[in-house]
Amino acid sequence: MNKPKFVYVVYIATTREKLWQALTSPEWTRQYWATCWQDSTWEVGGPWNIVNGNGTVCDTGTVVEIDPPSKLVTTWKNQIHPELINVGPTTMTYELEETPLGAKLTLTHEAPEGGERFVEMVSAGWPAILSSLKSLLETGRILPTTDQWPE
Amino acid sequence: MDEVFRALADESRRKLLDRLYAKNGQTLGELCEGARMSRQAVTKHLNILEEANLVAVVRRGREKFHYLNPVPIAEIHARWIQKYERPALDALVQLKQSLEKEHEQT
Numbered sequence: 729m730n731k732p733k734f735v736y737v738v739y740i741a742t743t744r745e746k747l748w749q750a751l752t753s754p755e756w757t758r759q760y761w762a763t764c765w766q767d768s769t770w771e772v773g774g775p776w777n778i779v780n781g782n783g784t785v786c787d788t789g790t791v792v793e794i795d796p797p798s799k800l801v802t803t804w805k806n807q808i809h810p811e812l813i814n815v816g817p818t819t820m821t822y823e824l825e826e827t828p829l830g831a832k833l834t835l836t837h838e839a840p841e842g843g844e845r846f847v848e849m850v851s852a853g854w855p856a857i858l859s860s861l862k863s864l865l866e867t868g869r870i871l872p873t874t875d876q877w878p879e
Numbered sequence: 880m881d882e883v884f885r886a887l888a889d890e891s892r893r894k895l896l897d898r899l900y901a902k903n904g905q906t907l908g909e910l911c912e913g914a915r916m917s918r919q920a921v922t923k924h925l926n927i928l929e930e931a932n933l934v935a936v937v938r939r940g941r942e943k944f945h946y947l948n949p950v951p952i953a954e955i956h957a958r959w960i961q962k963y964e965r966p967a968l969d970a971l972v973q974l975k976q977s978l979e980k981e982h983e984q985t
């Protein structure tokens with residue numbers, strides 16, 4: 729296994745079950761992930777696609793490992809950015825743990841040789857999305873600017 | 880959030896974060912190279928950064944890699960900076976519109 733290109737960690741005052749639901753259900757992700765949702769059968773080998781609010785499939789992948797509410801591993805390949813179409817697939821992992829500080833989400837992303845640019849672009853968006861997810865679960869409100877992609 | 884500010888209130892720890900920003904996923908050994916501190920001091924600072932969730936650690940076999948975790952900084956940005964951005968941008972847009980309108984009239 730390669731070492732990840734980035735690792736993001738967020739502690740959220742909620743349960744793993746609620747966090748899992750917030751990470752996977754379209755009703756939740758559309759709110760804090762700039763209208764995007766994941767279209768998946770949530771079974772190993774099944775598709776895992778990211779669809780935006782206009783119905784465009786922006787990214788495609790496959791579920792590699794799934795163990796609700798503790799782990800999800802998917803492949804991830806961009807389909808719309810000219811620079812990234814030939815890159816990948818990369819591998820993304822969500823790991824959820826119960827801790828005294830709340831549910832801990834660890835998000836890692838691994839890229840093959842040449843996939844650095846993809847990971848760089850993806851990684852720029854995650855901190856805002858994850859802090860908005862935290863805000864939504866803890867206060868019921870998302871953070872401004874995660875309701876849509878910046879122009 | 881207190882521990883994030885406490886962790887950031889130290890030049891050596893900010894330098895360690897800068898080094899992870901330049902190259903993410905370093906081992907303790909790599910971070911000790913070129914640091915003007917003992918291995919124990921680097922370990923101590925990394926523990927404080929990890930407790931503040933500014934550094935995340937991943938184990939791969941016997942290796943332990945350190946990563947810059949920017950999520951707490953995104954929270955600080957959202958709380959103290961981002962909320963001022965929109966009014967400022969709106970004000971700039973209004974200024975542009977009124978100046979252009981004035982220009983058209985003259």
